[in-house]
Amino acid sequence: MHWLHRYNRLLAAATLLLITAGGLVTSTGSGLAVPDWPNTYGYFMFAFPLSGMVGGILYEHGHRLIASVVGMLTIGLAVWLAQKEPRRWVRHIGWIALAAVVVQGLLGGITVLYFLPPPISISHAGLAQVFFALVVSLAIFTSPGWLARYGRSTDGERRIAADGILRRLVIVVPAAIYGQILLGAAMRHTGAGLAIPDFPLAFGRLLPPVWDPAIAIHFAHRVGALMVTLAVLATAGHVLAHHGGRRELTRPAWLLGALVFAQVTLGAWTVLSARDVTINTAHVATGALLFATAIVLCLRTHRDRFSDVAARIAAAPDAASAVAIGAPGGAEAGR
Amino acid sequence: MQHRTMWTFVSLIILAAAACGGGSDAPAESAMPAAAAPPAFDPATAGSVMGMITLEGTPPAAETIRMNSDPACAELASDTETEYYVVGGSGGLGNVFVYVKEGLEGRSFPVPDEPAMIDQVGCRYTPHVFGMRVGQTLKIRNSDATLHNIHATPAANPEFNMGQPIQGMEFDRTFEAAEVMVPFKCDVHGWMNAYVGVLDHPYFAVTGDDGNFDISELPPGDYVVEAWHEELGTQMQNVTVGEGGTAEVSFTFTVG
Structure with missing residues (x-):
């Protein structure tokens, strides 16, 4: 199982690299540098000569090659899970991840063949993050910490389970981040990235003085960023204030705070630099990391809802009255 | 076994992805309106529209294009400067597309x-x-x-x-x-x-480096002539071409 978890982490890293490469494709405007699909300038994609990896082809064909590696790794993961993983629902998620990566590849091909229609390209960007979330979730489900229930006692588990505010916040945050990602993808694929050219104001005002669809999408992304930032800060603050002893929660909480700060900075910088390729791409990658971190915090918070822990809590004597709701985690150390 | 929890988690993610799709681009219309029978046109009466496109103001300096993302280009290229503004010695503006925008309706060529x-x-x-x-x-x-x-x-x-x-x-x-x-x-x-x-129709021209253009063999009539530049947009003027005559029309684009 340990190697399966390592393999899963490798796949998660490869997926993040793939998303970053996809960000490079759009940031450099190279999405149609290879006009055919699945071939590359008539070559079978793995036979395309390295000497041809020039200009926009480097980004687009590179993205396809990384995608192929991720696809093959996902096949390996699904098969590995099918053979070795005792939890049926984990095996099922492996197959769902495989289906997602196949659909993702098809969307990538369709968007090239139809000259990047925004609905397809936005779907491609949205599904990429869903696939990443699935892979990260599988990495969590196969991790030693998850399997050891993060060293939580029954009381410790109850304390987290009883914290309704945290339980809701950790669901709201990834949902809000995902909404932001879709808005960002809509901006990117409709050319609205500079629809509002200044920051933090909009045309020198708090609200744009003129509106069109591009300005509306762009402004919605800014408002969304503010909401996500507030939600992340509230969640991280709550975790640190009430579950400070649980490292499996505090670490992603700290990371969330740092990433949201970096992400807002990169978003502003993207506008102010008129979509500098490096900054724009880093904004995509950091968004994916932010989403994945929120998923991790969500799953770890809701660990008790998964069968083995839930059964253990149900079987234990009722100690709810002894649990100080929202109190710091105390001596229990997470992993 | 909390299947419901797992499926809720997965379903939320999948639904979110599905929600972002939808719609498709409508195909571009390609139908060409049927041309009516052309009015009689005696080539001997043809005239022309001549003129010059000039640029007022100082355009941004041409930039050197870095072609090192493709070594072959870096080696092949003899001209590596941007060509957004091609300006001749007398202020003539090159690479302007000048054409008859209106006045030829109903004719076919x-x-x-x-x-x-x-x-x-x-x-x-x-x-x-x-x-x-x-x-x-x-x-x-x-x-x-x-x-x-x-x-x-x-x-x-x-x-x-x-x-x-x-x-x-x-x-x-x-x-x-x-x-x-x-x-x-x-x-x-x-x-x-x-x-x-x-x-x-065949009545168009592209200005050279001197900014001059000449649209010839034009049937006599009243026309709208438009000049298009990739950075400076379009300008239109009305012009009348008499039998065998030459109408002069000039456009001035401003930059800066």
């Missing part, structure tokens, strides 16, 4: 058998701005020893994107609807772009 041509030479398009006719063959050639894609992004005609990985490769295309202008770009080499004005 034979489509030339000779193809129009756009070539990729030294990782630049040659010519950068040109005109052609609806239904005329456009020959697209890659003279470079590197690969290009040629990607047309029209609004009224179907979009196309073709790869030309081999030196000397040629494709033929036609446009079925008039459109000013159809942009071309190479997504491999982001600095490569060109524009073609597609018209259903």
Whole structure:
């Protein structure tokens, strides 16, 4: 199982690299540098000569090659899970991840063949993050910490389970981040990235003085960023204030705070630099990391809802009255 | 076993992805209106429109294009400066597409058998701005020893994107609807772009470096003439061409 978890982490890293490469494709405007699909300038994609990896082809064909590696790794993961993983629902998620990566590849091909229609390209960007979330979730489900229930006692588990505010916040945050990602993808694929050219104001005002669809999408992304930032800060603050002893929660909480700060900075910088390729791409990658971190915090918070822990809590004597709701985690150390 | 929890988690993610899809681009209309019978036109009465396009103000200096993303381009290219503003000694503005926008409705003109041509030479398009006719063959050639894609992004005609990985490769295309202008770009080499004005008549010209143009063999009549520049937009003027006469019209674009 340990190697399966390592393999899963490798796949998660490869997926993040793939998303970053996809960000490079759009940031450099190279999405149609290879006009055919699945071939590359008539070559079978793995036979395309390295000497041809020039200009926009480097980004687009590179993205396809990384995608192929991720696809093959996902096949390996699904098969590995099918053979070795005792939890049926984990095996099922492996197959769902495989289906997602196949659909993702098809969307990538369709968007090239139809000259990047925004609905397809936005779907491609949205599904990429869903696939990443699935892979990260599988990495969590196969991790030693998850399997050891993060060293939580029954009381410790109850304390987290009883914290309704945290339980809701950790669901709201990834949902809000995902909404932001879709808005960002809509901006990117409709050319609205500079629809509002200044920051933090909009045309020198708090609200744009003129509106069109591009300005509306762009402004919605800014408002969304503010909401996500507030939600992340509230969640991280709550975790640190009430579950400070649980490292499996505090670490992603700290990371969330740092990433949201970096992400807002990169978003502003993207506008102010008129979509500098490096900054724009880093904004995509950091968004994916932010989403994945929120998923991790969500799953770890809701660990008790998964069968083995839930059964253990149900079987234990009722100690709810002894649990100080929202109190710091105390001596229990997470992993 | 908390299947419900797991499926809720998975379903939320999948639903979120599904929610972002939908819709499709409507195909571009390509139908050309049927031409009415042309009014009688005696070639002996033909006139012309001549003039000059000038630029007022100081345009941004041409920038050197960094072509090192493709070593072949860096080696092949003899011209590595941007060509947004081609200005002659007397202030004439080059690469302006001038054409009769209105006044020829109801007339039809034979489509030339000779193809129009756009070539990729030294990782630049040659010519950068040109005109052609609806239904005329456009020959697209890659003279470079590197690969290009040629990607047309029209609004009224179907979009196309073709790869030309081999030196000397040629494709033929036609446009079925008039459109000013159809942009071309190479997504491999982001600095490569060109524009073609597609018209259903032959009365157009592209200014040279001196800014001059000459639209000849024009039937007498009242016309709207438009001048288009890739950075400066369009300007229009009314002009009357008498029998055998030459109408002079000049445009001044301002920059800065």
